[in-house]
Amino acid sequence: MPQPARKTVDDFTHEYEQYEDIAESLLKRTHHRPSLAVICGSGLGGLADLLENPDAFNYEDIPYFPTSTVHGHVGRLVFGLLNGVTVVCMQGRFHFYEGYDMSKTTIPVRVFKLLGVHTVIVTNAAGGLNPEFKIGDIMLIKDHINMPGLAGNNPLMGQNDRRWGPRFVSLCGAYDRDLRELARNVATNLGLDEILREGVYTMVSGPCFETVSEAKAFRSLGSDCMGMSTAPEVIVARHCGLRVLGISLITNNVVQEHDSDDFPDHEAVLIVGKQRAHDLQRLISELIFRIADEYEGPATAVSDVKDDDDVHNGHNGKNGH
Ligand SMILES: O=P(O)(O)O[C@H]1O[C@H](CO)[C@@H](O)[C@H]1O
């Protein structure tokens, strides 16, 4: 009997039932029931190889999923145990510059919600703008500037399905303050405080790296580092009430001098990712243990979303208030 054709990302029209379809197909194929998710940035996917009792699914084998096309993004969803906690890891993410609609780059985030995840750790490789940052520093994201979003490319564009969240989403406190405090404490305990930073991430669409003048402009706007991801995932996560911790690895200095001979290079980004992989893995692994211990339970039930969504944002009240 011929197998039915896989439903591809081109068939995806954002119906709630399609997300359910994806989640069900995964839950049928793994006994793991994760409460935490990790999105691994460029060169940071080694974390997923540490999971015990793994069940790994190539993105090609998941209904409606986009596929990874960027070097340094393996393209697998891996379920398993990290430090005794059941997690699901995206070993590679989707980027807008790969040609996917913004809302398709974030499909996995809503799937996480349906899988029972309450907290997402979003990681990325980023270029440092803050002159105090060094290559190899780890930056906790306290906020973002979403350039594509400001230009009209927001993943929540289009009709709003209230089963996910409200029409208008507050992004105040999107990067959970308590989780950042926990991360600082964990980093100190692991002896990583010397390389730990905190700051603002700016997303540009890519795939070009920014010009020197753009970099200078973003620095003057208060940005500490730059990348081509993360903001859409965080928006969708907050929309459906997931708690978010964002971590940038500073893989290069963004050139801010017109006469400089330096230039950014993706292969160099991946090398720094490899060099810092062990420290990041220690940090995330310990954080996951502590989050599971201290924050168990859903951040916000989807059904908590009120009808009057101009007033209620349906999110965990401790964020952004
Ligand atoms: O954000 P992640 O996926 O970590 O990757 C970053 O690294 C790549 C550029 O080197 C871009 O994709 C940028 O977004």
Ligand SMILES: Nc1nc2[nH]cnc2c(=O)[nH]1
């Ligand atoms: N935009 C941007 N993305 C990156 N990802 C890793 N490094 C960089 C960088 O310097 N700029």
